[in-house]
Amino acid sequence: MENNETDQIQKPAEDLPKAYDPLVREPEIAQEWENDKIYAYDSSVPRKNTFVIDTPPPTVSGALHIGHVFSYVQTDIIARYQRMCGKNIFYPMGWDDNGLPTERRVQNLYGVRCDPSVPYEPGAKFEKISGKIKEYRNISRKNFLELCALQTKEDEKKYEALWRRLGISVDWTKNYNTVGEYCRRVSQRSFLDLFKKGRIYNAETPALWDTTFRTAVAQAEVEDREQKGNFHDLKFQVEGGGEFIISTTRPELLAACVAVVANPRDERYKKLFGKNAITPLFKARVPIRASKHADPEKGTGILMVCTFGDIADVEYWRKENLPLRQLIGRDGRFLNIKFGEGAFESTDCEAANAAYSKLAGLYAKKAKAVSVEMLRESGDLVGELKPTVQAVKFYEKGELPLEFVPCRQWYIKLLDNQAMLLEQGRRVKWHPEYMFKRYEQWVEGLNQDWCISRQRYFGVPLPVWYPLDAECNPDYSKPIVATPDKLPVDPQSDCPAGYSEEQRGKPNGFIGDPDVMDTWATSSLTPLISSGWGEDSDSHAKIFPADLRPQAHEIIRSWAFYTITKAWMHESNIPWYNIALSGWVVANDHSKMSKSKGGAITPENLLQKYPADALRYWSGKAKLGQDTMYDESVFKVGKRLVTKLFNASKFALLQIRGAQAPLSAADIKHALDRSWVEQLKILVSQAGENMRNFEYAAVLLAVESSFWDFCDNYLELVKGRAYEGNPEDRRSAQASLEWTLSVYLRLFAPFLPFITDETWKWHSAAKHGCDSVHKASWPSADEMKEMKAGEVSVYLTAKKILEAVRAKKAAEKRSVKWPVSGLKIEASKADIKALEASLADVLLACCIDRKGLAIAEKDDDAEIKAEVFLAAPEEDVKQQEASSEK
RNA sequence: GGGUGGUUAGCUCAGCGGUAGAGCACUGUCCUCACACGACAGGGGUCACAGGUUCAAACCCUGUACCACCCACCA
Numbered sequence: 035m036e037n038n039e040t041d042q043i044q045k046p047a048e049d050l051p052k053a054y055d056p057l058v059r060e061p062e063i064a065q066e067w068e069n070d071k072i073y074a075y076d077s078s079v080p081r082k083n084t085f086v087i088d089t090p091p092p093t094v095s096g097a098l099h100i101g102h103v104f105s106y107v108q109t110d111i112i113a114r115y116q117r118m119c120g121k122n123i124f125y126p127m128g129w130d131d132n133g134l135p136t137e138r139r140v141q142n143l144y145g146v147r148c149d150p151s152v153p154y155e156p157g158a159k160f161e162k163i164s165g166k167i168k169e170y171r172n173i174s175r176k177n178f179l180e181l182c183a184l185q186t187k188e189d190e191k192k193y194e195a196l197w198r199r200l201g202i203s204v205d206w207t208k209n210y211n212t213v214g215e216y217c218r219r220v221s222q223r224s225f226l227d228l229f230k231k232g233r234i235y236n237a238e239t240p241a242l243w244d245t246t247f248r249t250a251v252a253q254a255e256v257e258d259r260e261q262k263g264n265f266h267d268l269k270f271q272v273e274g275g276g277e278f279i280i281s282t283t284r285p286e287l288l289a290a291c292v293a294v295v296a297n298p299r300d301e302r303y304k305k306l307f308g309k310n311a312i313t314p315l316f317k318a319r320v321p322i323r324a325s326k327h328a329d330p331e332k333g334t335g336i337l338m339v340c341t342f343g344d345i346a347d348v349e350y351w352r353k354e355n356l357p358l359r360q361l362i363g364r365d366g367r368f369l370n371i372k373f374g375e376g377a378f379e380s381t382d383c384e385a386a387n388a389a390y391s392k393l394a395g396l397y398a399k400k401a402k403a404v405s406v407e408m409l410r411e412s413g414d415l416v417g418e419l420k421p422t423v424q425a426v427k428f429y430e431k432g433e434l435p436l437e438f439v440p441c442r443q444w445y446i447k448l449l450d451n452q453a454m455l456l457e458q459g460r461r462v463k464w465h466p467e468y469m470f471k472r473y474e475q476w477v478e479g480l481n482q483d484w485c486i487s488r489q490r491y492f493g494v495p496l497p498v499w500y501p502l503d504a505e506c507n508p509d510y511s512k513p514i515v516a517t518p519d520k521l522p523v524d525p526q527s528d529c530p531a532g533y534s535e536e537q538r539g540k541p542n543g544f545i546g547d548p549d550v551m552d553t554w555a556t557s558s559l560t561p562l563i564s565s566g567w568g569e570d571s572d573s574h575a576k577i578f579p580a581d582l583r584p585q586a587h588e589i590i591r592s593w594a595f596y597t598i599t600k601a602w603m604h605e606s607n608i609p610w611y612n613i614a615l616s617g618w619v620v621a622n623d624h625s626k627m628s629k630s631k632g633g634a635i636t637p638e639n640l641l642q643k644y645p646a647d648a649l650r651y652w653s654g655k656a657k658l659g660q661d662t663m664y665d666e667s668v669f670k671v672g673k674r675l676v677t678k679l680f681n682a683s684k685f686a687l688l689q690i691r692g693a694q695a696p697l698s699a700a701d702i703k704h705a706l707d708r709s710w711v712e713q714l715k716i717l718v719s720q721a722g723e724n725m726r727n728f729e730y731a732a733v734l735l736a737v738e739s740s741f742w743d744f745c746d747n748y749l750e751l752v753k754g755r756a757y758e759g760n761p762e763d764r765r766s767a768q769a770s771l772e773w774t775l776s777v778y779l780r781l782f783a784p785f786l787p788f789i790t791d792e793t794w795k796w797h798s799a800a801k802h803g804c805d806s807v808h809k810a811s812w813p814s815a816d817e818m819k820e821m822k823a824g825e826v827s828v829y830l831t832a833k834k835i836l837e838a839v840r841a842k843k844a845a846e847k848r849s850v851k852w853p854v855s856g857l858k859i860e861a862s863k864a865d866i867k868a869l870e871a872s873l874a875d876v877l878l879a880c881c882i883d884r885k886g887l888a889i890a891e892k893d894d895d896a897e898i899k900a901e902v903f904l905a906a907p908e909e910d911v912k913q914q915e916a917s918s919e920k
Numbered sequence: 921g922g923g924u925g926g927u928u929a930g931c932u933c934a935g936c937g938g939u940a941g942a943g944c945a946c947u948g949u950c951c952u953c954a955c956a957c958g959a960c961a962g963g964g965g966u967c968a969c970a971g972g973u974u975c976a977a978a979c980c981c982u983g984u985a986c987c988a989c990c991c992a993c994c995a
Contacts, residue, residue, distance in 0.1 A: 053955095265995085281995065284995085327995095332995060335995090336995080425994060426994060472990055475923065475991055476990085476991075588989085588990080624987080655932095660926095661926095665931085667932080667945085668944085670944085671944070674958095678954095678958090680955080684954050687954090735933095735942085738943095739943095746960090753953090753954095757953080844950080844962080845961075847950080852950095
């Protein structure tokens with residue numbers, strides 16, 4: 035071929051953008067994706083070609099934070115990888131707008147409280163209150179629920195906008211919210227199924243009770259908080275003579291004392307077992323018993339059992355069938371009880387009632403102070419208070435300690451099924467693996483069934499009514515459950531089959547259960563919500579079990595555990611094959627970012643400053659399960675990578691465009707190019723392996739470092755040849771650059787979806803017949819199988835010389851293009867052979883004068899060595915010339 | 921008290937049997953036909969500590985200390 039036929043003059047890149055402004059382009063690119071529907075799920079594709087993600091529905095509570103960005107991007111990276119592997123992706127987004135967080139938010143935003151006794155005001159309008167709320171306005175349940183729905187809609191719009199801005203590739207047609215009609219139906223169907231299977235029951239029993247929110251809570255929502263307290267040494271009399279000291283932190287519960295216990299082996303108290311004690315102040319006669327749960331080492335070794343101080347009290351009370359002396363009411367105040375009535379016995383009712391009258395109506399904290407005062411006065415408080423720090427149980431969203439309050443609640447049976455639930459957990463693949471331990475430990479430590487009823491309003495109603503007898507007493511043992519084809523129901527306004535609305539609350543009529551379900555009762559169904567469980571059996575068969583559940587590790591005991599439980603109870607299966615646990619974003623002081631104050635760092639603010647790709651880069655750097663320090667300098671690095679990708683793509687493209695005929699793998703003939711491609715093949719194969727195992731961070735690290743190597747070294751080495759080499763060598767460089775570029779764009783695509791798609795469209799799209807990189811196939815070494823294998827050493831030796839020359843130039847403070855007049859190389863025979871293959875490129879890239887080149891052969895194991903001599907400065911040369919002329 | 925993860929350069933982290941790595945920060949250079957939103961080079965580490973296994977240990981084993989988290993601990 036003649037030069038003038040093949041080698042066009044390099045086309046200027048006039049049609050390519052000069053610079054890339056991600057803040058402008060990214061939203062436009064996101065819009066293109068939406069227009070082209072490239073993330074749409076295709077329900078006609080068979081299960082084995084589908085990848086199903088059980089996306090966490092974020093709690094709708096005002097704003098997403100940087101921790102959300104972090105974990106959702108990690109999932110999106112996996113989704114995008116799977117999509118490029120040819121999978122049809124089922125990637126929905128749900129909003130968890132159900133429950134207490136929403137109620138609280140609405141209360142505070144609008145200054146309202148729900149009061150079911152207030153009548154509904156149709157069309158009532160409510161304004162947001164700015165500043166402090168002076169007085170809460172009581173509004174009807176229906177108005178309150180409408181307001182909750184309105185507010186969550188507003189928040190959900192903001193959430194969706196942020197996800198789109200970040201390039202989260204969900205299919206927005208698969209959107210649900212947990213309090214919506216569909217989720218209510220699924221949640222109630224779950225209840226009915228569990229009821230039919232005998233896995234759910236209602237019982238009147240002491241439940242963990244939050245007095246602020248006035249609702250029962252489940253074990254999984256309880257957290258311990260360290261509280262300062264005091265031991266109070268109280269003097270108890272023994273009936274028939276004698277006394278002993280009990281050390282207690284809760285003297286206010288004295289009136290609730292139903293027994294006194296010590297360890298059976300405790301010599302100090304052996305003689306008292308079987309006798310009765312008389313409590314101070316209230317003079318109640320309580321049995322003194324032996325129980326192994328009393329620890330001789332703690333306190334004075336003898337303790338009072340109250341109804342109820344803690345779970346040990348509840349267990350002992352239940353086991354020994356002791357009387358119930360409940361003091362604390364649902365609002366947290368001491369009830370108005372009378373000694374001499376019911377279970378409250380006393381040997382001196384008058385004195386007992388006199389004492390108790392000072393406690394009635396008080397909250398626990400005040401009652402404690404008053405009790406201490408009374409005990410000190412009566413002389414029953416011995417010595418000084420001894421300060422102690424104790425772990426006290428709180429509802430995770432609550433501000434006051436939990437109390438045990440007897441009440442009727444619905445429970446799902448967990449304690450009968452621990453072994454099976456462990457087994458189900460084992461069948462799921464945990465990423466990272468060690469997180470399974472947390473699940474295991476939680477299941478083994480369960481001490482209560484799952485309480486799912488909540489005394490709240492904004493939630494899924496329990497689909498149950500109770501029949502009333504002639505005196506209007508409900509019969510809780512014979513609940514009337516809804517019929518499956520009539521869901522969802524609201525027992526407050528709907529009436530059960532076989533009854534009419536007039537019978538509500540009437541003798542021999544019915545009442546609806548006033549409670550709603552725990553949020554987790556619904557969110558534990560997300561894989562079934564997505565699959566269309568109970569409504570679309572084809573879809574269900576395709577979507578359930580899901581492939582992946584991504585979630586945070588602190589909710590293993592709740593969300594992961596409950597989901598596994600429900601999947602087993604409903605479908606005798608695991609809910610998903612894999613669970614990926616993301617870490618937390620932590621501040622410098624190791625506090626969780628989402629909880630720490632200083633809310634200036636919002637995703638929206640960061641996106642004014644950094645590309646979405648840069649935030650994604652930071653997220654993609656963190657391994658699963660691992661906490662990550664919030665560090666803005668990483669965003670800068672990400673931003674730099676985006677810019678580099680833009681420029682390197684543009685530059686590579688300039689070279690490729692010189693080619694007349696389409697390039698192919700067969701054109702890659704030059705040894706240096708083959709060597710380079712060989713390295714890239716290794717990268718591709720490792721990247722695929724790691725991605726399959728959810729080790730995306732390792733992929734980003736490897737791809738990134740390889741890409742910088744490409745820009746700094748390979749591109750420098752070949753650009754001269756691509757520009758002015760002979761036709762065949764030129765074509766080889768061009769073909770190599772073309773493939774390299776397409777590989778990098780695809781490897782980076784899951785992490786940096788915006789910039790990769792932008793540059794993909796310039797050339798690779800046409801080449802691959804695929805207009806978005808996100809529909810392109812993940813690179814594989816197979817793509818290059820028609821090409822002969824290269825020798826990695828060719829590239830590596832060339833790079834060594836390049837580096838040696840650069841080092842010399844830097845040391846001499848010369849520019850990179852400064853000419854090299856002499857180069858002495860010492861190397862093994864093999865290295866010399868490798869180097870000779872790329873010599874022309876090396877000389878060109880380093881500005882080396884071929885005449886000054888000397889290569890000497892050394893031992894086989896010798897390291898390659900290069901001694902570099904720079905040309906003398908021009909002034910010196912001129913001076914020399916001048917002096918020689920003289 | 922039980923469990924899990926961690927401790928590697930000033931900072932953030934990778935490496936997980938074969939001569940200590942990256943990025944940031946720092947220092948010094950360089951406008952080289954993609955990129956100064958850039959490039960090149962340089963300084964900087966008893967890989968927490970103590971034992972052990974091994975020809976060889978940051979890496980495996982045992983123990984200790986410290987950090988974080990999960991669970992338990994309410995007399």
